[in-house]
Amino acid sequence: MKKPTRVAIQGIKASFHEEAAFKFFGNDIQTVECSSFKQTCEVLENKEADYVIMAIENSIAGSLLPNYTLIREYNFAVVGEVYLAIQLHLMALPGVKFKDIKFATSHPIALRQCVDFFYDFPHIQVIEGSDTAACAKKIKEEQLTDTVAIANTLAAELYGLNIIERRIESNKKNFTRFLILKDDKSEQVKEINKASICFQVSNHVGALSKVLNIFAEQQVNLTKIQSMPVLGKRNDYYFYVDVEWNNMEGYDKAVRQALKYTVNFNIMGEYKKNDKV
Template sequence: MIDLQECRKEIDVIDKEILRLFEKRMKVCEDVAEYKIHTGKQVLDPKREQDKLDVLKNQAHGSFNSLGAQELFQQIMAISRKRQYQLLTKNGVGTERNYKMVDELPLKDVNVVFQGVEGAYSYAAMRAYFPEEINSYHVKTFRAAMEEVAFGKADYAVLPIENSTEGIVTDIYDLLTEYQLYIVGEQGVRVQHVLLGLPGVTVDEIDTVYSHPQALAQCKHYLEEHPSWKTVKAENTAASAKRIKEEQKRNQAAIASRAAGELYGLSILAENICHNDQNVTRFIIVSSKPIYEKNAGKISVCFELPHASGTLYHMLSHFIYNSLSMTKIESRPIPGQNWKYRFFVDFEGNLEDPAVKNALRGLEAEAIGVRVLGNYGQQEEI
């Protein structure tokens, strides 16, 4: 019978030799980085790497070892590139960005647009994020809000991007790639839906409920308790409340905020109707200017991937290897390209951090269409 302890001793000896050779290889990679610093040659040479992998695969014995050799040396090459990116960043090679750091965002006496109407949760997010000294107005659609900023009519737009119960607002992710705008802040708003009706109306009189699709979904358990009710999708929660006020029909109700009910003179027919009592919507503040506050601690990026095995892992490894904590990853279909996706990643960091510069350098060298969507700080939830 084979002696297990002897096998382990032999593996220890082999591993020590592998480590010695790995460090020797990394030293040569540092010399390669020095050459590239002086010549401007790109770190990633896809053809050179693929040719090298093909040779190593063919030199391995057996199909299992051939595949293993490919995976092993892919990792070694990826680590080598990361060390080269690190050295290029350390030497200040190609780290300039169009972003400008400011002590604080200019928030007073600015024009701010939000989607919806007064009393909507987006209105509450705006009031929480901005000081009183602003000029605010609303538009009907998310696209219209983006265009107001893109065309210079508004300095900022307030848009919902994610809900803790129903997930992302897909339209916003798509619009962020369509318009050359930047996330400069975010605001969380605790969503506390209530059922609103005309004064004097009771729940028994209701047969139709209006609200935004996400609000209807967030209150689906309550709505299921009233199977005879018809639900109607609306542009937003506050607009639903406004409709109840304007149409004056006793059989109609709206799911909206308490503030919307007060604004439009409606009565609360039912409270706490959302099935998640920790329901929070995250709003982003969008600007046409690529600026970020010096204490900003969160970065959003998007990118596409080369069509090859393991590419998503390799892209995310730039965050992992630089000890950057990812807080979110999403994917969205790329219009006009069936079964191809664009990835969105949020991670902690500041554009001035060396680790962030290293990660972005690697991502930009190896991914497709990389965009830094913004560097910003998070406000406390209201």
């Protein structure tokens, strides 16, 4: 019997990372729970997982900058992406009524995304937790009848909680982008039309513009650019860029030309665009 694909996630079962993993790989996978993003990388490096799924940006909270550093330092290959709509629900033990609620708990980012809802209920004390699903699990395990968790439907189903208020997030168009990582850059992904690259440029006027124009001239679309300082080096930056193309030849030509004007040029991964939310 074929063993299920092992996917390392930050958080526990029914977290948004697991939901994103199911969306990308399907439900017949084995998720490996990790307490931090760094631990997911260690698990993959030690071959205790086949893939890592890692959040890289949120439409409200922005980029998760430390994760760019992890991908580069561990030299993992980006082999895919998946977007997940972040829908947040209020859930409690069966039988608990809204009037019984004294506390609401969730991940800090999830709580911030629901401030408008709680503005109308100042008597509810908001408590930060380590993970959305972990907060739901705690309510189940400790039988908390005065507390609600803010999490996804997966958590409600897994931990036997009732959803007493749906979609309490302030922005209904909130989504998170996740990258799929593998510890093998030699494996080729079929039907590639997107890439994540990283490089440095010299510190003079027009250096970055020169590189970006190379991609534009070859009809390669830059969908994202993110800069991060190089530790210990003033005025030196890593630039993380996502590019898409319709013509593979144009992309290859752009990369060859960009190599002449960059330092530490690294193709972090080439994969198939997957931006459906």
